[in-house]
Amino acid sequence: MSKVSGIIDKLLFFTLVPSFFLALWLVFIWSPVERVMGAPQKIFYFHVGCAWVAFLAFIIVGYYSVRNLIKPNMNHHIAAGISAEIGVIFTTVTLLSGMIWGKSSWNTWWTWEPRLATTLILWFIYVAYLFVRKMEGSWENIARLSAVFGIIGCINVPIVFMAIRWWNTKLHPVVFGEGKDQSGGGIAPEMLLTLLFSIFTITVLYAFLMRKGIEIEKMRDTVRRAKNRAISRLAS
Amino acid sequence: MSILIDAWTIAWKDLSNELKTKQTIGMMVIFSSLVILVFSFAFDPTNNMVKAVIPGLVWLITIFSGILGLNRSFLSEHENDCLTGLRSAPIDPSSIYLGKVLANFIVVTVVQVISIPVLFILFDYRFLGAILWFMLIVIVGTFGFIIVGTFLAALAANAKNSEMLLPVLLLPLLSPLMIAAVQGTRIVLENQDISDAISWLQLMAAYDLLFLAACFFLFEFIMEGS
Numbered sequence: 001m002s003k004v005s006g007i008i009d010k011l012l013f014f015t016l017v018p019s020f021f022l023a024l025w026l027v028f029i030w031s032p033v034e035r036v037m038g039a040p041q042k043i044f045y046f047h048v049g050c051a052w053v054a055f056l057a058f059i060i061v062g063y064y065s066v067r068n069l070i071k072p073n074m075n076h077h078i079a080a081g082i083s084a085e086i087g088v089i090f091t092t093v094t095l096l097s098g099m100i101w102g103k104s105s106w107n108t109w110w111t112w113e114p115r116l117a118t119t120l121i122l123w124f125i126y127v128a129y130l131f132v133r134k135m136e137g138s139w140e141n142i143a144r145l146s147a148v149f150g151i152i153g154c155i156n157v158p159i160v161f162m163a164i165r166w167w168n169t170k171l172h173p174v175v176f177g178e179g180k181d182q183s184g185g186g187i188a189p190e191m192l193l194t195l196l197f198s199i200f201t202i203t204v205l206y207a208f209l210m211r212k213g214i215e216i217e218k219m220r221d222t223v224r225r226a227k228n229r230a231i232s233r234l235a236s
Numbered sequence: 237m238s239i240l241i242d243a244w245t246i247a248w249k250d251l252s253n254e255l256k257t258k259q260t261i262g263m264m265v266i267f268s269s270l271v272i273l274v275f276s277f278a279f280d281p282t283n284n285m286v287k288a289v290i291p292g293l294v295w296l297i298t299i300f301s302g303i304l305g306l307n308r309s310f311l312s313e314h315e316n317d318c319l320t321g322l323r324s325a326p327i328d329p330s331s332i333y334l335g336k337v338l339a340n341f342i343v344v345t346v347v348q349v350i351s352i353p354v355l356f357i358l359f360d361y362r363f364l365g366a367i368l369w370f371m372l373i374v375i376v377g378t379f380g381f382i383i384v385g386t387f388l389a390a391l392a393a394n395a396k397n398s399e400m401l402l403p404v405l406l407l408p409l410l411s412p413l414m415i416a417a418v419q420g421t422r423i424v425l426e427n428q429d430i431s432d433a434i435s436w437l438q439l440m441a442a443y444d445l446l447f448l449a450a451c452f453f454l455f456e457f458i459m460e461g462s
Contacts, residue, residue, distance in 0.1 A: 069457055124408035131404055135395040145391055148454045149405065152387070155450055156409050159443060163412035166439070167419060 005211075012208045016201070023194075023201040031194040040104035043097050045195050049202035050094040051119065057087030057206065058122060058157065061129065065150030068143050074221070075214075077143040080150060082213035084129050086206060091123040114165040121160050125153040239334065242327040246335025250309070251342060260308050261343055268301040268351035272358055286359050291421040293359075295414055297351050298378060302344045303403055306385045309340055310393035319393075323459055333386065333455040341382045348374065365424045369433060373424060376437060377417035380444040384409050387451040390458050416440045 027045045034041035064080035067073065098116060099109050110116065132146045254260055275293060279285050313319040322332055352374070356363060363370075388405045392398040420436035423429070 069454075121408050121411050124404075128405045128408060131401060132391070132395075135401075137394065141394065144457050144460060145394060148457050149388075149391060151454065152384075152409065152447075152450060155446065156412065159412045159446070163415045163439060166435070167415050 009208075009211055012204060012211065016204050016208050019197070019201045019204060023198045026194040026197055031190050032188060034191075038104075040101055043101045045198040046202070047094060047097040047101060048195060049199040050090045050097065051115075052199055053202050053206045054087055054091040054094050054119065054122065055157075056203070057083045057090060058126070058154065061087065061150045062154030065147035065154070068147040069151070072140050072143050074139065074143075075218075077139065077146075078214055078217045078221075079210070080146070081130075081133055082210055082217060084126055084133075084150075086209050086213065088123065088126045088130065090202075090206070091119060091126060094119055095123065112164070112167075114161055114167075117164045118157065118161045122157055125156065129153060239328050239331045242331035243334035243338060246322070246332055247338035247342070250336070250339035253312075254339075254343060260305050261346060264301040264305050264343070264347045265350050267304055268297040268347060269354055271297050271300050272351070272355050276358060281359050286361060287426075290355070290359065290361055291418050291425055293355060294352055294374070294421055295377065295417050297355060298344065298348060298374075299381065299407075299410070299414075301347055301351065302340075302378075302381060302385060303406065305340060305343050305347075306382075306389040306406075307399050307402055309336055309386065310389050311398060314393070329456045329459045330452050332459065333390070333452065336390070337382055337386045340386050341379060344378055344382060345375070348378065363425075365427050366430065369424045369430060370421070373417065373420045373433065373437060373440070376440045376444060377413060377420075380413045380417075380440055380447065381410060383444060383447050383451055384413075387447075387455065387458075390455065394458075413440060413443050416443070 023045075027042055031042075031045075033039060060083045061080050064076045064083065068076045068080065095116075098119070102111065102116075103109050129146060129149055132149045133142060135142055135145065272293070275289075275296075279289050310319070313322065323329065355361075385402075385406055388409070389398075389402055392401040392405060395401050416436045416439045420433045420440070423433040423436070
């Protein structure tokens with residue numbers, strides 16, 4: 001079992017490193033500079049990749065939450081927590097890179113636009129989820145409560161998006177054609193390839209971080225148990 | 237059917253308790269008036285801006301004062317371990333949830349009946365909109381707020397710092413409802429086309445139904461351990 005997971009770890013690591021350099025090369029050297037927005041448009045590749053992982057991580061939190069409610073399981077509990085922690089990081093990166101891009105192309109740091117606001121609210125839900133996990137009590141109890149909150153949060157995200165979309169929809173470029181003639185601009189094939197590759201790379205990064213995080217958390221758990229055992233032995 | 241009867245029993249227990257002490261409602265009314273007072277410093281009430289902020293203020297005072305009441309609704313059950321008593325009673329756990337929702341909804345509505353007119357008077361706002369639509373939007377919005385709020389109050393009551401935890405959990409989840417409620421209220425108060433308000437109402441109703449179903453089924457898991 002541990003041999004297989006070791007191989008998976010190695011495989012992930014050795015895909016991740018070269019593909020990251022390749023992605024950097026594709027983004028900064030190979031892909032053409034956008035005509036209107038110029039160099040800041042390069043943020044786009046990382047921004048979209050991070051946003052995708054942020055939402056993916058949340059879906060995974062929801063998935064493990066459901067599994068956890070059906071049958072409490074320490075591994076699922078840990079996986080959901082790690083996914084949420086990575087999700088916070090990627091949501092933060094998405095927000096920050098989006099702000100920088102927004103400043104250069106819309107000349108404003110922030111605007112209340114569906115995707116922006118949804119991402120911000122997603123960030124708050126993630127943080128709230130982590131607060132629930134920091135509660136005191138037995139892990140079964142926390143696992144159940146946090147799973148419940150994870151599910152409720154998951155239901156909420158699409159509703160938030162719809163609500164804000166109705167509220168005001170103006171600024172975000174519709175890159176991939178909604179409508180027949182790819183209205184909103186479309187995308188050059190080189191850019192599309194670069195984008196897809198950087199999304200792939202960041203997803204591999206997520207998988208790698210996820211595995212490492214779970215391992216560390218499991219080690220922590222083992223140490224905690226050993227400590228408790230030692231303390232109880234000393235006390236007796 | 238028995239779920240509803242049990243729920244009403246629990247709601248009536250809370251309400252009669254409240255009628256006797258009048259502490260929570262009193263606090264909530266005072267607090268919402270204080271929020272209005274503070275906002276009158278923040279926005280110059282003689283200005284034309286009042287018209288723009290009134291729809292948001294209606295919901296701000298509801299939520300701020302509502303959170304006070306929601307905090308109490310499960311924490312008060314911790315005294316003498318009443319929650320264990322409720323849980324071991326031969327009733328469906330969901331009826332505890334429904335009962336709490338009912339009690340909280342009635343309390344918050346009573347507070348609104350006092351605080352919204354106070355808001356209009358203190359900000360010298362002339363109500364010209366359709367009063368029935370306004371009331372409908374307020375009721376549907378408040379109901380959604382209470383559905384999610386009661387559920388999360390039960391969840392947060394497991395923590396030691398539940399008073400701090402509840403708003404952090406609740407406000408992000410409320411955001412779609414609040415957008416819809418504020419927009420709907422604005423449309424009604426400004427006497428615009430009602431059909432726009434109806435689409436916001438539909439969104440609120442969908443939110444209410446979805447979360448009522450989800451919370452109804454998930455409440456058992458919250459009650460299980462604790």
